[in-house]
Amino acid sequence: MIILNKIISFYYREYKLNLSGFQDILTNIVFFFVSIFIFIFSIGPEKEKISILGIGIVWTLLLLSSTLSLRKFYQDDFENGNLLIMHLNGFSFGSIAILKTFSHFLFVQIPFLISIPIASVLLNIANDKLMYLFASFALGSFILSCLGSISSSMNLMNQRNFLLGSIIVMIFSVPIIIFSVGIINMEENFNSLISILFGILLIVFAINPWASGFCLKLSIENN
Amino acid sequence: MKFLVNPSKFNEIADYIFKPVLILSIILFAIGLLFSFYLSPDDYQQGSTVRIMYVHVPSAWLALLTYAIMTLYSVLALAFRLPFGFIFNTAVAPIGAVFTLICIISGSLWGKPMWGTWWVWDARLTSVAILFVIYLIIIFMNLSFENRIIREKVVAIFILVGSVNLPIVKFSVDWWNTLHQPATISKLSKPSIDPSMMTPLIIMTFAFIMIGIAIAILRIKTEIISRKSYLS
Numbered sequence: 483m484i485i486l487n488k489i490i491s492f493y494y495r496e497y498k499l500n501l502s503g504f505q506d507i508l509t510n511i512v513f514f515f516v517s518i519f520i521f522i523f524s525i526g527p528e529k530e531k532i533s534i535l536g537i538g539i540v541w542t543l544l545l546l547s548s549t550l551s552l553r554k555f556y557q558d559d560f561e562n563g564n565l566l567i568m569h570l571n572g573f574s575f576g577s578i579a580i581l582k583t584f585s586h587f588l589f590v591q592i593p594f595l596i597s598i599p600i601a602s603v604l605l606n607i608a609n610d611k612l613m614y615l616f617a618s619f620a621l622g623s624f625i626l627s628c629l630g631s632i633s634s635s636m637n638l639m640n641q642r643n644f645l646l647g648s649i650i651v652m653i654f655s656v657p658i659i660i661f662s663v664g665i666i667n668m669e670e671n672f673n674s675l676i677s678i679l680f681g682i683l684l685i686v687f688a689i690n691p692w693a694s695g696f697c698l699k700l701s702i703e704n705n
Numbered sequence: 706m707k708f709l710v711n712p713s714k715f716n717e718i719a720d721y722i723f724k725p726v727l728i729l730s731i732i733l734f735a736i737g738l739l740f741s742f743y744l745s746p747d748d749y750q751q752g753s754t755v756r757i758m759y760v761h762v763p764s765a766w767l768a769l770l771t772y773a774i775m776t777l778y779s780v781l782a783l784a785f786r787l788p789f790g791f792i793f794n795t796a797v798a799p800i801g802a803v804f805t806l807i808c809i810i811s812g813s814l815w816g817k818p819m820w821g822t823w824w825v826w827d828a829r830l831t832s833v834a835i836l837f838v839i840y841l842i843i844i845f846m847n848l849s850f851e852n853r854i855i856r857e858k859v860v861a862i863f864i865l866v867g868s869v870n871l872p873i874v875k876f877s878v879d880w881w882n883t884l885h886q887p888a889t890i891s892k893l894s895k896p897s898i899d900p901s902m903m904t905p906l907i908i909m910t911f912a913f914i915m916i917g918i919a920i921a922i923l924r925i926k927t928e929i930i931s932r933k934s935y936l937s
Binding site: 649 | 831838845846848852863865
């Protein structure tokens with residue numbers, strides 16, 4: 483029960499922090515919509531062209547705008563010492579990584595999930611494809627959270643090159659993009675593609691606590 | 706075999722073998738280029754452009770081999786606390802990046818006359834491009850961290866995570882239908898390449914391996930010296 487209490491208080495703290503910094507999440511969403519406008523202006527307003535390219539555009543921009551906030555994944559807690567205090571309170575570094583990944587999924591990726599229908603109206607995506615877009619993004623965004631945890635814990639002590647973390651996430655998210663867009667475009671083998679995506683999720687979720695826990699431990703020990 | 710994990714033993718051995726390896730690589734390059742330009746036949750379909758293969762294939766093999774050895778050294782360095790693994794990773798990553806770049810450039814020079822395009826987005830080409838970006842990220846990480854202890858361990862973790870790309874590069878021609886041809890030499894049955902083309906290919910492969918070893922020796926020795934001056 484003590485562990486459960488600790489986890490609940492962890493998420494209560496995360497909720498408070500994200501509520502006070504709600505404008506950051508809103509900024510991500512606004513970035514997403516503004517870049518959709520930019521895409522439409524650069525392609526041209528023909529409806530047929532937009533509906534062909536729409537799914538690719540949505541997925542690309544979701545990836546880009548969710549990597550924008552990676553800098554805040556561990557950095558704030560690391561710099562004000564909360565990470566160390568959490569560890570002293572009995573969370574191992576691996577469990578901190580898992581809890582933080584779920585919190586990032588809840589407070590950063592779920593708002594994107596909510597804003598997908600509006601984006602699909604703007605990009606003229608058909609209604610029957612919207613369900614597949616939802617399913618693929620619900621799985622894919624969790625993979626993105628895990629990858630974000632790994633890359634941002636790697637770059638905790640990297641004081642010079644902030645863009646490197648985003649590049650790491652983007653290079654490892656290539657298979658996710660391929661299979662997610664494949665799910666939406668080829669509807670007949672939906673089951674096989676979504677099982678591949680789910681398999682990738684399980685692999686990344688298994689690697690995540692080891693890799694990011696090790697990097698967190700390293701950064702805290704050598705700070 | 707202790708010189709493979711011990712820096713001071715490595716320095717001793719490297720002083721002995723550096724010059725022979727360099728001379729051997731120059732000789733092999735001379736013989737191999739002679740074979741590949743004059744003594745090997747034209748392909749009946751591709752004509753003279755098949756000679757690009759003698760640069761393209763060895764560099765592709767070595768790009769993969771370099772990454773595989775880096776993965777092995779990362780495991781050794783993290784699991785058994787051998788600092789030589791970190792030295793090796795720092796020193797060898799640019800060599801692998803250059804081999805990958807040679808592979809990509811020669812491949813696109815070969816693709817323009819044969820496929821009619823410099824670049825297609827098929828599985829083999831894309832995965833090799835991702836391998837090149839992973840090499841670049843390793844180099845950038847090596848340049849951008851200030852704390853050396855964190856840098857080398859984080860880079861080793863990144864190499865381990867990035868090694869998922871290696872089997873994708875190797876088996877991409879078998880798993881997907883690609884424009885790139887499947888493996889002709891490194892497969893289980895008999896290689897489906899004529900001996901007259903196999904000979905220059907093997908000579909060029911050994912020449913590439915030797916020049917790679919020579920550059921790696923130089924870079925590892927430099928890295929060891931810079932670490933000694935950093936510690937003292």
